[in-house]
Amino acid sequence: MPDVAATIRADARNRLIKRVVLDTSIAAAVVIGMGVMRGVYSNELMLFNFVVFLALAQGLNIIYGFTGYLPFGYVGFYGAGAYGFSLVVMHLHAPALVGMAAAAAAALVLAVILLPLLRLSGAYFAIASMAAAQAVYEIIANPGLEDITKGPYGVSLSDVFAPAFSYYTALAILGATLLLVVWLRNSRFGMSLQAIRDDSVSAAMSGVSVVRGRTIAWLLSALVAGLVGGVFAWHISVFYPDTAFDLSVSIFSTVFLLFGGATTLCGPLLGVFILYGIYNVIGIAVPQYFQFTYGALIVLLVLFLPNGLVSLLTNRGIRVP
Amino acid sequence: MLTGAIIAGIVFGLYYTLVGLGLNLVFGVMRIVNLAHGDFLMLGGIAAWWLFSSFGLHPLVSAALVIVVFVLVGLPIYYLVVPRLLRSRDSEMLSLILFFGLSQMIEAVTTIGLGATERSLPPRLLGVGPMVLLGTRLPKAWIFSAVASAVAVLLVYLYLYRTRLGTLTRAVMVSRDEALATGIDVNFVSAVAFGISIALAGVAGVFAPFILGSITPNMGVAINITAFAVIVVGTLGNPLGTLLGGIIYGVSLMLMQTYLSSWANLLPNLLLIAVLLIRPEGIFGRKVRRA
Numbered sequence: 078m079p080d081v082a083a084t085i086r087a088d089a090r091n092r093l094i095k096r097v098v099l100d101t102s103i104a105a106a107v108v109i110g111m112g113v114m115r116g117v118y119s120n121e122l123m124l125f126n127f128v129v130f131l132a133l134a135q136g137l138n139i140i141y142g143f144t145g146y147l148p149f150g151y152v153g154f155y156g157a158g159a160y161g162f163s164l165v166v167m168h169l170h171a172p173a174l175v176g177m178a179a180a181a182a183a184a185l186v187l188a189v190i191l192l193p194l195l196r197l198s199g200a201y202f203a204i205a206s207m208a209a210a211q212a213v214y215e216i217i218a219n220p221g222l223e224d225i226t227k228g229p230y231g232v233s234l235s236d237v238f239a240p241a242f243s244y245y246t247a248l249a250i251l252g253a254t255l256l257l258v259v260w261l262r263n264s265r266f267g268m269s270l271q272a273i274r275d276d277s278v279s280a281a282m283s284g285v286s287v288v289r290g291r292t293i294a295w296l297l298s299a300l301v302a303g304l305v306g307g308v309f310a311w312h313i314s315v316f317y318p319d320t321a322f323d324l325s326v327s328i329f330s331t332v333f334l335l336f337g338g339a340t341t342l343c344g345p346l347l348g349v350f351i352l353y354g355i356y357n358v359i360g361i362a363v364p365q366y367f368q369f370t371y372g373a374l375i376v377l378l379v380l381f382l383p384n385g386l387v388s389l390l391t392n393r394g395i396r397v398p
Numbered sequence: 399m400l401t402g403a404i405i406a407g408i409v410f411g412l413y414y415t416l417v418g419l420g421l422n423l424v425f426g427v428m429r430i431v432n433l434a435h436g437d438f439l440m441l442g443g444i445a446a447w448w449l450f451s452s453f454g455l456h457p458l459v460s461a462a463l464v465i466v467v468f469v470l471v472g473l474p475i476y477y478l479v480v481p482r483l484l485r486s487r488d489s490e491m492l493s494l495i496l497f498f499g500l501s502q503m504i505e506a507v508t509t510i511g512l513g514a515t516e517r518s519l520p521p522r523l524l525g526v527g528p529m530v531l532l533g534t535r536l537p538k539a540w541i542f543s544a545v546a547s548a549v550a551v552l553l554v555y556l557y558l559y560r561t562r563l564g565t566l567t568r569a570v571m572v573s574r575d576e577a578l579a580t581g582i583d584v585n586f587v588s589a590v591a592f593g594i595s596i597a598l599a600g601v602a603g604v605f606a607p608f609i610l611g612s613i614t615p616n617m618g619v620a621i622n623i624t625a626f627a628v629i630v631v632g633t634l635g636n637p638l639g640t641l642l643g644g645i646i647y648g649v650s651l652m653l654m655q656t657y658l659s660s661w662a663n664l665l666p667n668l669l670l671i672a673v674l675l676i677r678p679e680g681i682f683g684r685k686v687r688r689a
């Protein structure tokens with residue numbers, strides 16, 4: 078009998094290893110692909126935006142896909158990161174990597190301040206987080222703070238401008254985020270998060286620490302957005318608070334995530350490549366056509382495919398990495 | 399200055415009650431959040447502007463037209479979207495995303511059709527010169543808008559408490575399932591409530607140029623946060639609590655603008671977060687916090 082048990086365990090382990098290897102190679106392929114593209118394709122800004130949204134959609138996946146909380150104000154962390162980076166670079170003349178650390182710290186501090194929001198459920202959480210992001214924007218863009226944040230007039234960071242270095246830093250952040258999602262999908266912690274999402278009472282009864290799990294996921298998700306915001310500030314180097322706190326950053330990330338399918342690794346990737354790809358082909362000239370298509374897509378998705386593109390496969394019992 | 403701020407706050411509060419009322423009615427009856435509420439308000443404002451600049455119609459006439467048209471627009475939207483939405487696993491959450499999509503569509507179509515410019519109506523339409531109210535001089539247009547809002551709120555009250563359909567609506571608010579079991583045509587009652595809600599947003603839009611200054615296609619999101627703040631303060635799902643929420647909101651907004659004007663835009667956001675965290679059930683209580 079012990080042999081059977083051992084075989085089953087070894088079997089499970091083999092399957093887990095296969096899954097992790099598959100997931101990791103997808104992540105690696107995306108990162109390497111985006112790295113190679115920079116040498117091949119000349120529109121660097123567009124590629125950079127792809128990397129930004131790939132990372133943001135996965136960052137949102139960490140909190141929405143694994144815990145069910147949908148922060149409409151996700152852009153707040155992105156903006157906090159962008160300004161964390163800018164303030165340190167502008168006032169302390171710090172090197173860019175120190176700025177990145179400040180970006181991470183700013184997002185984490187904001188996330189800790191907003192921790193009480195996790196006590197709210199569903200729609201209340203979504204709206205409250207949106208209000209929080211707006212509040213941070215109002216503070217940073219306030220003309221009264223012009224000496225510190227440059228208020229609504231925007232910041233300029235030409236000292237640290239480094240398109241190549243910042244692009245590869247963004248790629249590194251994307252890689253780390255993808256690995257984080259791979260880990261969540263295949264680890265005990267990720268499983269416990271999904272258990273909390275599906276039924277927090279039962280999960281708590283089985284000894285899962287609900288508060289701890291949600292807090293960690295929230296902080297990780299904020300950290301990703303903060304780092305992406307920081308690297309955005311670094312790469313773009315001239316921007317306004319309207320850009321850093323643009324609600325469409327939240328919207329785009331949410332739509333990409335929902336379109337592809339949350340809780341998976343491929344879903345958000347597909348969402349970004351397909352939708353943001355289309356956006357770059359048709360959307361730039363008249364953004365409103367795209368805004369309309371987006372709106373319609375959201376409505377149809379919620380009504381007919383609430384679990385995203387990957388649910389076409391997962392509903393048939395096929396595992397999607 | 400203090401009394402002035404408070405009186406102006408009450409005038410504004412009546413208007414904000416109108417802004418939030420429709421949103422709260424839909425939430426109370428259907429347990430969904432219509433995030434396109436602010437965009438219907440914007441459409442009401444555009445309609446008033448168009449009716450005035452093309453036909454010279456007085457805003458009051460426009461308001462009556464808007465009510466009829468918006469109710470008729472609201473009914474099909476309800477039947478197309480809401481019954482299917484309510485069957486889903488987490489309709490409250492999904493409604494937020496769905497109506498957000500609708501809001502984006504409305505904003506895009508309006509921008510494509512009319513451009514992103516600001517539109518306004520001459521305030522003299524609603525009376526010339528200021529009016530003195532307890533020693534405070536307020537533009538007549540403000541008073542007029544506030545009175546119109548108060549009338550609309552009163553009509554909703556009469557509908558809910560003095561008509562048969564209103565009684566049925568309140569029954570659905572208490573429990574959708576039990577109302578269904580009693581034989582109430584829940585879908586029809588909800589559809590009418592939805593139509594009324596859209597019409598209320600439209601009427602609020604007609605007066606928006608006088609109170610808020612102008613109408614732009616992308617004003618919806620900000621209005622939504624305001625409306626949500628108003629109804630959360632006043633108690634979600636309780637249409638009459640909205641009146642209290644509106645007045646609290648209006649008065650605090652005016653106090654902020656009087657004493658701390660550059661930070662006034664922070665107010666709806668902070669008020670919303672604070673109320674959600676400290677007393678999420680609003681002033682008249684109803685539990686919303688589960689997690």
